[in-house]
Amino acid sequence: MSTLDQLTSDLTTAMKARDTLRVSTLRQLIAAVRFEAKAGSVEKELSDDEVLKVLAREVKKRRDSAQIYADAGAPERAATESAEADVIETYLPAQLSDDQLQALVTAVIADVGATSLRDMGAVMKEATARAGASADGKKLSASVRAALS
Structure with missing residues (x-):
């Protein structure tokens, strides 16, 4: 099963479980992947590696945002960004030690x-x-x- 198929399947599961954090995060991920596929003059089918690059970029965005929110004194928003990054990281391969x-x-x-x-x-x-x-x-x-x- 491709990563995009897994995201879509997990979105359905999260919707049934009424897991709002996971639902919103997965919707954002699917939108980011579809946006990447449509970028350029011709829509293309993304390979699994390209989808993983999009997911890694989304994790980085959220980690950076969490740091900015923490520095600005908004711990609730920082916690939300960190939680979203944690959800996304479950779809990425394990990081090298x-x-x-x-x-x-x-x-x-x-x-x-x-x-x-x-x-x-x-x-x-x-x-x-x-x-x-x-x-x-x-x-x-x-x-x-x-x-x-």
Whole structure:
């Protein structure tokens, strides 16, 4: 079952269970995926990897919003954003641990033959391709930068 099909199925289940947080979050996710599919001049069918990228982007948006709300003194809204991010994360693959991330970066640097920060672009491109949605871009970038320094 594709991720989009899973989202739709879970939406129906959440509606029957009257889980308002899950219903609203899943509706927003489905809308974001459909918007991404319609972006551009021609509507296209998104692959599962593309859907996962959309979901990862939505998690990042909500985490950033939660931080902004917390800093602004709106803890209720921050809690809502965090709860939505938690719901979305259940559809994403498990994140790599710090040790796994470091091992990935080390392997990519060896494969690419990188020696300095000038090679960061090539390393990031390959590391991002290998990690997919299972690694946060900021953590990956910081790990690559530290390894190349």
